[in-house]
Amino acid sequence: MLQAVIFDVDGTLAETERDGHRVAFNRAFASLDLPYHWDTDTYIQLLKISGGVERLTFYLSRNAPTLAEAERARLAAELHRRKNDFFRELIAAGRIRPRPGVLSLFDSLHDEGIQLGIATTGSREWVTLLLNSLLGTNRVLHLRTVITAGDVRKKKPAPDAYVHALEQLEVTAEHAIAIEDSQNGLLAAKAAGLPCLLVRSAFCDEPDVQRADLAVDEFGTLEKPAQILWNPHSIGVDGRITVETLRSLHSACSAAGTR
Ligand code: XBP
Ligand code: MG
Numbered sequence: 559m560l561q562a563v564i565f566d567v568d569g570t571l572a573e574t575e576r577d578g579h580r581v582a583f584n585r586a587f588a589s590l591d592l593p594y595h596w597d598t599d600t601y602i603q604l605l606k607i608s609g610g611v612e613r614l615t616f617y618l619s620r621n622a623p624t625l626a627e628a629e630r631a632r633l634a635a636e637l638h639r640r641k642n643d644f645f646r647e648l649i650a651a652g653r654i655r656p657r658p659g660v661l662s663l664f665d666s667l668h669d670e671g672i673q674l675g676i677a678t679t680g681s682r683e684w685v686t687l688l689l690n691s692l693l694g695t696n697r698v699l700h701l702r703t704v705i706t707a708g709d710v711r712k713k714k715p716a717p718d719a720y721v722h723a724l725e726q727l728e729v730t731a732e733h734a735i736a737i738e739d740s741q742n743g744l745l746a747a748k749a750a751g752l753p754c755l756l757v758r759s760a761f762c763d764e765p766d767v768q769r770a771d772l773a774v775d776e777f778g779t780l781e782k783p784a785q786i787l788w789n790p791h792s793i794g795v796d797g798r799i800t801v802e803t804l805r806s807l808h809s810a811c812s813a814a815g816t817r
Contacts, residue, residue: 560808561733562702563667564723564752567678567685569739569759571660571692574680575605576760578654582644583610586637589644594621602763608679608713608742611638642683649684649691656692657757659777659784659798664693666801668700675703675727677719677736677746682706702727714742720750732812735804741765753811755799758787772807774799 568574580601587594594617596604607613614634618625625633648654667674678685685706689698703726710718724731736747739759747754748769756770757777767773767788774795778784783797791810795803 559733560672560735560805562673562675562724562727562729562735563804564675564677564720564727564734564736564747565660565664566736566738566740566743567676567680567688569762570657570737570743570757572654572656572688573760574654574688575601578645578648579610579641580761582641582648583614583637585644586640589640590637592637598761602761605740605761605763606742608715609707610641610681611635612713614638642681645684646687649687652691654688654691657777658779658782661693661697663777663799663801664697664700667804668697670801672801673702673727673729674700675705675723676701677705677723679707679713679719679742682708715745715749717746717750720747720752724750724752733808735808738770744769753808755804755807756787757799771811772803 565571580596584595604613604617607616611634614637615630618630618634685704703723705719705723707713710722712718720736724734731751734752736752736754738744738747738754738756740762744754744756744765753771756765756767756773758765758773758775770788771791772793773788774784774786776782776784778798784795784799786795791807793803793806793810
Protein backbone atom coordinates (compact mmCIF):
# COMPACT_ATOMS: atom_id res chain seq x y z
CA MET A 559 0.00 0.00 0.00
CA LEU A 560 1.25 3.51 -0.81
CA GLN A 561 1.93 5.19 2.54
CA ALA A 562 4.10 8.20 1.63
CA VAL A 563 5.13 10.47 -1.23
CA ILE A 564 8.41 12.39 -1.04
CA PHE A 565 8.68 15.50 -3.20
CA ASP A 566 11.89 17.03 -4.46
CA VAL A 567 11.92 20.86 -4.45
CA ASP A 568 14.00 22.51 -7.18
CA GLY A 569 12.46 21.82 -10.55
CA THR A 570 9.71 19.65 -9.08
CA LEU A 571 7.56 21.93 -6.89
CA ALA A 572 8.54 24.93 -9.03
CA GLU A 573 10.87 25.87 -11.90
CA THR A 574 13.23 27.41 -9.36
CA GLU A 575 16.40 26.91 -11.41
CA ARG A 576 14.91 28.84 -14.37
CA ASP A 577 13.03 31.51 -12.41
CA GLY A 578 15.21 31.84 -9.31
CA HIS A 579 18.63 30.33 -8.73
CA ARG A 580 20.18 31.23 -12.10
CA VAL A 581 18.95 34.82 -11.80
CA ALA A 582 20.23 35.02 -8.21
CA PHE A 583 23.65 33.56 -9.05
CA ASN A 584 24.08 36.21 -11.75
CA ARG A 585 23.04 38.97 -9.34
CA ALA A 586 25.63 37.67 -6.90
CA PHE A 587 28.37 37.88 -9.56
CA ALA A 588 27.29 41.43 -10.43
CA SER A 589 27.19 42.48 -6.77
CA LEU A 590 30.93 41.73 -6.55
CA ASP A 591 31.63 43.22 -10.01
CA LEU A 592 32.83 39.81 -11.22
CA PRO A 593 33.01 39.19 -14.99
CA TYR A 594 30.84 36.08 -14.86
CA HIS A 595 27.35 35.47 -16.22
CA TRP A 596 25.59 32.09 -16.40
CA ASP A 597 23.36 31.98 -19.48
CA THR A 598 20.70 29.27 -19.72
CA ASP A 599 22.84 26.76 -21.62
CA THR A 600 25.78 27.22 -19.24
CA TYR A 601 23.56 26.83 -16.19
CA ILE A 602 21.84 23.71 -17.54
CA GLN A 603 25.28 22.09 -17.83
CA LEU A 604 26.37 23.34 -14.39
CA LEU A 605 23.21 21.85 -12.87
CA LYS A 606 24.80 18.46 -13.35
CA ILE A 607 26.78 19.45 -10.25
CA SER A 608 24.57 19.11 -7.19
CA GLY A 609 24.74 21.98 -4.70
CA GLY A 610 25.17 25.70 -5.23
CA VAL A 611 28.52 25.96 -3.44
CA GLU A 612 29.91 22.95 -5.33
CA ARG A 613 28.66 24.47 -8.60
CA LEU A 614 30.41 27.79 -7.85
CA THR A 615 33.62 26.07 -6.76
CA PHE A 616 33.75 24.05 -9.97
CA TYR A 617 33.07 27.13 -12.12
CA LEU A 618 35.71 29.23 -10.35
CA SER A 619 38.29 26.44 -10.69
CA ARG A 620 37.75 26.62 -14.46
CA ASN A 621 37.33 30.39 -14.84
CA ALA A 622 39.60 31.79 -12.11
CA PRO A 623 42.41 29.20 -12.21
CA THR A 624 44.96 31.48 -10.55
CA LEU A 625 42.87 31.76 -7.38
CA ALA A 626 44.43 29.88 -4.47
CA GLU A 627 42.20 27.07 -3.18
CA ALA A 628 41.47 28.82 0.14
CA GLU A 629 40.56 32.04 -1.66
CA ARG A 630 38.35 30.14 -4.11
CA ALA A 631 36.52 28.48 -1.22
CA ARG A 632 36.03 31.84 0.51
CA LEU A 633 34.74 33.47 -2.69
CA ALA A 634 32.38 30.55 -3.42
CA ALA A 635 30.94 30.78 0.09
CA GLU A 636 30.46 34.56 -0.19
CA LEU A 637 28.85 34.26 -3.63
CA HIS A 638 26.55 31.50 -2.34
CA ARG A 639 25.52 33.62 0.65
CA ARG A 640 24.71 36.54 -1.66
CA LYS A 641 22.90 34.23 -4.09
CA ASN A 642 20.67 32.97 -1.28
CA ASP A 643 19.91 36.59 -0.25
CA PHE A 644 18.86 37.42 -3.81
CA PHE A 645 16.92 34.14 -4.12
CA ARG A 646 14.99 34.98 -0.96
CA GLU A 647 14.19 38.40 -2.46
CA LEU A 648 12.80 36.70 -5.59
CA ILE A 649 10.69 34.40 -3.41
CA ALA A 650 9.39 37.33 -1.35
CA ALA A 651 8.53 39.19 -4.59
CA GLY A 652 6.35 36.24 -5.65
CA ARG A 653 8.55 35.46 -8.65
CA ILE A 654 8.56 31.70 -7.95
CA ARG A 655 5.27 29.93 -8.64
CA PRO A 656 4.23 26.27 -8.15
CA ARG A 657 4.35 24.07 -11.25
CA PRO A 658 0.86 23.66 -12.73
CA GLY A 659 -0.99 20.76 -11.13
CA VAL A 660 1.38 20.12 -8.23
CA LEU A 661 -0.75 21.75 -5.53
CA SER A 662 -3.90 19.79 -6.40
CA LEU A 663 -1.87 16.55 -6.32
CA PHE A 664 -0.37 17.58 -2.96
CA ASP A 665 -3.87 18.28 -1.55
CA SER A 666 -5.34 15.02 -2.90
CA LEU A 667 -2.51 13.00 -1.34
CA HIS A 668 -3.08 14.69 2.02
CA ASP A 669 -6.86 14.17 1.78
CA GLU A 670 -6.23 10.45 1.17
CA GLY A 671 -4.10 10.23 4.32
CA ILE A 672 -0.86 9.62 2.44
CA GLN A 673 2.12 11.04 4.33
CA LEU A 674 4.06 13.86 2.66
CA GLY A 675 7.76 14.66 2.83
CA ILE A 676 10.43 16.78 1.17
CA ALA A 677 13.93 15.69 0.17
CA THR A 678 16.01 18.47 -1.42
CA THR A 679 19.64 19.31 -2.13
CA GLY A 680 18.73 22.95 -1.52
CA SER A 681 19.82 24.93 1.56
CA ARG A 682 17.49 25.37 4.51
CA GLU A 683 18.44 29.10 4.37
CA TRP A 684 15.81 29.43 1.62
CA VAL A 685 13.87 26.14 1.57
CA THR A 686 11.58 27.07 4.48
CA LEU A 687 10.71 30.45 2.93
CA LEU A 688 10.11 28.86 -0.48
CA LEU A 689 7.87 26.10 0.89
CA ASN A 690 5.72 28.65 2.73
CA SER A 691 5.53 30.78 -0.41
CA LEU A 692 4.70 27.90 -2.78
CA LEU A 693 2.51 25.74 -0.53
CA GLY A 694 1.09 28.19 1.99
CA THR A 695 1.42 27.68 5.76
CA ASN A 696 -1.46 25.17 5.97
CA ARG A 697 0.05 22.79 3.42
CA VAL A 698 3.50 23.15 5.05
CA LEU A 699 1.87 21.83 8.23
CA HIS A 700 0.96 18.70 6.23
CA LEU A 701 4.64 17.97 5.62
CA ARG A 702 5.85 15.36 8.12
CA THR A 703 9.51 15.91 7.21
CA VAL A 704 11.67 18.39 5.27
CA ILE A 705 15.18 17.11 4.55
CA THR A 706 17.61 19.72 3.17
CA ALA A 707 21.28 19.67 2.13
CA GLY A 708 22.54 20.39 5.63
CA ASP A 709 20.72 17.39 7.11
CA VAL A 710 22.74 14.78 5.22
CA ARG A 711 26.37 13.98 4.57
CA LYS A 712 26.14 13.50 0.81
CA LYS A 713 23.97 15.38 -1.70
CA LYS A 714 22.03 13.87 -4.59
CA PRO A 715 22.66 11.69 -6.61
CA ALA A 716 23.59 10.01 -3.32
CA PRO A 717 20.47 8.49 -1.67
CA ASP A 718 21.05 10.16 1.72
CA ALA A 719 18.21 12.70 1.59
CA TYR A 720 15.65 10.04 0.64
CA VAL A 721 16.97 7.50 3.17
CA HIS A 722 16.71 10.17 5.89
CA ALA A 723 13.21 11.20 4.76
CA LEU A 724 12.03 7.57 4.90
CA GLU A 725 13.43 7.26 8.44
CA GLN A 726 11.60 10.42 9.50
CA LEU A 727 8.37 9.22 7.86
CA GLU A 728 8.82 5.78 9.48
CA VAL A 729 8.07 4.18 6.11
CA THR A 730 10.10 1.70 4.08
CA ALA A 731 11.01 2.41 0.45
CA GLU A 732 8.56 -0.24 -0.73
CA HIS A 733 5.64 1.82 0.59
CA ALA A 734 6.67 5.17 -0.82
CA ILE A 735 7.18 7.02 -4.11
CA ALA A 736 9.64 9.82 -4.94
CA ILE A 737 8.72 12.65 -7.30
CA GLU A 738 11.73 14.21 -9.04
CA ASP A 739 12.62 16.50 -11.98
CA SER A 740 16.27 15.77 -12.82
CA GLN A 741 18.85 13.08 -13.43
CA ASN A 742 20.61 13.61 -10.08
CA GLY A 743 17.30 13.41 -8.24
CA LEU A 744 16.15 10.36 -10.16
CA LEU A 745 19.43 8.56 -9.39
CA ALA A 746 19.14 9.49 -5.70
CA ALA A 747 15.58 8.13 -5.45
CA LYS A 748 16.49 4.89 -7.22
CA ALA A 749 19.61 4.46 -5.06
CA ALA A 750 17.31 4.70 -2.03
CA GLY A 751 15.16 1.90 -3.48
CA LEU A 752 12.17 4.14 -4.24
CA PRO A 753 9.85 3.95 -7.22
CA CYS A 754 10.28 7.32 -8.94
CA LEU A 755 7.95 9.54 -10.96
CA LEU A 756 10.00 11.95 -13.07
CA VAL A 757 8.25 15.23 -13.91
CA ARG A 758 10.94 16.60 -16.16
CA SER A 759 11.83 20.27 -15.53
CA ALA A 760 12.69 23.03 -17.98
CA PHE A 761 16.40 22.99 -17.05
CA CYS A 762 16.78 19.21 -16.91
CA ASP A 763 19.18 18.26 -19.67
CA GLU A 764 18.37 14.92 -21.31
CA PRO A 765 17.64 12.81 -18.24
CA ASP A 766 17.84 9.06 -18.64
CA VAL A 767 14.05 8.82 -18.39
CA GLN A 768 14.25 5.07 -18.73
CA ARG A 769 15.64 4.96 -15.18
CA ALA A 770 12.28 6.32 -13.99
CA ASP A 771 9.23 4.15 -13.32
CA LEU A 772 7.06 6.76 -15.05
CA ALA A 773 8.21 9.98 -16.74
CA VAL A 774 6.05 12.92 -17.88
CA ASP A 775 6.72 16.49 -18.99
CA GLU A 776 4.33 18.12 -16.48
CA PHE A 777 1.97 17.18 -13.62
CA GLY A 778 -0.77 18.12 -16.09
CA THR A 779 -3.86 20.31 -15.92
CA LEU A 780 -7.07 20.51 -17.98
CA GLU A 781 -5.52 23.41 -19.91
CA LYS A 782 -2.17 21.65 -20.42
CA PRO A 783 -2.39 17.84 -20.18
CA ALA A 784 0.71 15.89 -19.17
CA GLN A 785 2.65 14.23 -22.00
CA ILE A 786 4.10 10.79 -21.26
CA LEU A 787 7.86 10.46 -21.81
CA TRP A 788 8.35 6.91 -20.48
CA ASN A 789 5.76 4.43 -19.16
CA PRO A 790 7.20 0.92 -18.76
CA HIS A 791 4.32 -0.24 -16.55
CA SER A 792 1.63 1.08 -18.92
CA ILE A 793 0.12 3.23 -16.17
CA GLY A 794 -3.12 4.91 -17.24
CA VAL A 795 -2.37 8.66 -17.24
CA ASP A 796 -5.37 10.66 -18.36
CA GLY A 797 -3.62 14.00 -18.88
CA ARG A 798 -2.90 14.54 -15.18
CA ILE A 799 -0.84 12.92 -12.42
CA THR A 800 -3.42 12.06 -9.74
CA VAL A 801 -3.41 10.06 -6.50
CA GLU A 802 -4.77 7.17 -8.55
CA THR A 803 -1.83 7.45 -10.95
CA LEU A 804 0.56 7.16 -8.01
CA ARG A 805 -1.37 4.28 -6.45
CA SER A 806 -1.30 2.42 -9.80
CA LEU A 807 2.40 3.17 -10.23
CA HIS A 808 3.15 1.94 -6.72
CA SER A 809 1.16 -1.29 -7.25
CA ALA A 810 2.84 -1.97 -10.61
CA CYS A 811 6.30 -1.41 -9.12
CA SER A 812 5.51 -3.64 -6.14
CA ALA A 813 4.22 -6.39 -8.45
CA ALA A 814 7.28 -6.09 -10.68
CA GLY A 815 9.57 -6.02 -7.66
CA THR A 816 10.97 -2.77 -9.03
CA ARG A 817 13.19 -0.85 -6.68
C1 XBP B 1 18.77 21.26 -6.68
C2 XBP B 1 20.16 21.64 -6.37
C3 XBP B 1 20.42 22.85 -5.48
C4 XBP B 1 19.90 24.12 -6.16
C5 XBP B 1 20.49 25.36 -5.57
O1 XBP B 1 18.21 20.72 -5.51
O2 XBP B 1 21.09 20.97 -6.81
O3 XBP B 1 21.81 22.96 -5.32
O4 XBP B 1 20.28 24.10 -7.53
O5 XBP B 1 20.32 25.37 -4.16
P1 XBP B 1 16.91 19.71 -5.55
P2 XBP B 1 21.58 25.68 -3.21
O6 XBP B 1 17.40 18.44 -4.94
O7 XBP B 1 15.86 20.40 -4.74
O8 XBP B 1 16.49 19.53 -7.00
O9 XBP B 1 22.30 26.86 -3.83
O10 XBP B 1 20.98 25.98 -1.87
O11 XBP B 1 22.42 24.43 -3.24
MG1 MG C 1 15.22 18.90 -8.38
